[in-house]
Amino acid sequence: MTQRASVVDSVSQPPADAGDITGSDRIPLTSLTLEELRDLVEAMGETRYRGDQIGRWLYRRLATEFDQMSDLSAKLRRDLGQRSRLHALKIARVLDSADGVTRKLLLTGSGGVSVESVLLPRRRGMTLCLSSQAGCAMRCPFCATGLGGLRRNLSSGEIVDQYLLARRLAPGGDIGSIVFMGMGEPLANLKNVKSAVERLVSSEYCGLGARRITISTIGLRGRIRRLAEWPWRVGLAISLHAPNDELRCRLVPPSRSFGLEELMAESVYYQRKTGRRVSYEYVMLDSVNDSPDHARALRDLVAGQLCHINLIPYNSVAGTGYRGSPRAAIERFRQALELGGVPVTVRRPRGRDIAAACGQLAGEKDETAS
């Protein structure tokens, strides 16, 4: 199928605020907290309140240029434009899926790194699948992002920017929920993910409900417990993919030093502490993890937990050697879990034609990469 770049934000028409992302020393305003915005305008000889006004333009009115900020003086807008830019990321390209709704955003961050986000339709409006890192260091052998390794962590501004920039492209500017299921392992960049979530949730910034945010992780020692201490009750999805340690170590290499027993203990802690149902993701790989024995072992592993299993049809990634399970095998697996009393759903793949489906985000080829 064809990949067509939409005209709206194609390379030939970069957004007006893009600035020179690679190498600019102008500060991206979305990398600052409101307090820091107030400090910035105060240092420019203005009242601190101007910082709040700028915050509203950034987070509420989704300004695309300084000149739209009509409640600031022309001089302040000019001065701001000289020393800052609006966003930390710039939209390089947008790819539209043939389904007419799913869109992939290719973004560029400082140093020329590529970041990808996907807007996809869900039952209650649009969901944004966003990235926490450029690349990923976890090296899951079936995942396109894992194959390329890690470039760097994304800053909190770069994470929030994915939401702000994607809203411009969502119908009615409306994004109902966010899932951290793009590139990267969110718990390997926990500090920045936490301050991004704080801004996504806070009514002074984006004002999105914590319940509308889900963090997807392979689970790193001690970090699910840290999530459980957050003041916001975000959704937790754990990429399980195997019901025993031997197989999981092959599919999710970092689990060699963090086994299933410990992972389950942290997950149960999260369930008890937050009262929220944890979702286990299980990618269906042909003749690897999809037998009736695997289904039974999986049922036993999660028995009695406040959880739900999400079976993910595998999206092919060239060069991995993995194939997706046939539809009949997925259905058999689903039924076995259901009969065993485990709530289970099968994910509907979206955006395969633009390589925007789960695990297909790999980052654009990047000329500045060494």
Ligand code: SAH
């Ligand atoms: N690092 C996080 C977020 C990754 S992407 C995590 O592992 O949870 C979200 C999900 O997509 C993960 O469960 C991941 O294992 C899965 N995934 C990766 N590659 C895939 C592919 N090619 N097809 C289907 N799912 C895939």
